[in-house]
Amino acid sequence: MNMRAGKVATSVVERKKVEYNRSFSQGGGRRLLPASYFSLESLLLLVCLTASLLILPLILPPLPPPPFLLLLLPIAILTVLMILAFMPSSNVRDITYM
Secondary structure, eight states, rough: HHHHHHHHHHHHHHHHHHHHHHHHHHSSOOSSSSSSOOOOOHHHHHHHHHHHHHHHHHHHHOOOOOHHHHHHHHHHHHHHHHHHHHHOTTTHHHHTTT
């Protein structure tokens, strides 16, 4: 029974290799844009966002600095996250002494 399962798994792998080779050979060589992670719309959005981040700071006037208490907000968030990260769980005894 194990021998048969091994043969079936091997034949599935071989079929996938043949299909991959067939699809690659029919592709006609290298494509300009291979199958990628980003769709065309999301790539266009990323390009526009990058261009706006590069151009807008040159056009807009500089902003005044934020209030001092607002500058402390990221430090407070980091402190709370560090406390939560190192806080022991209430169920540690139940898990370790099973």
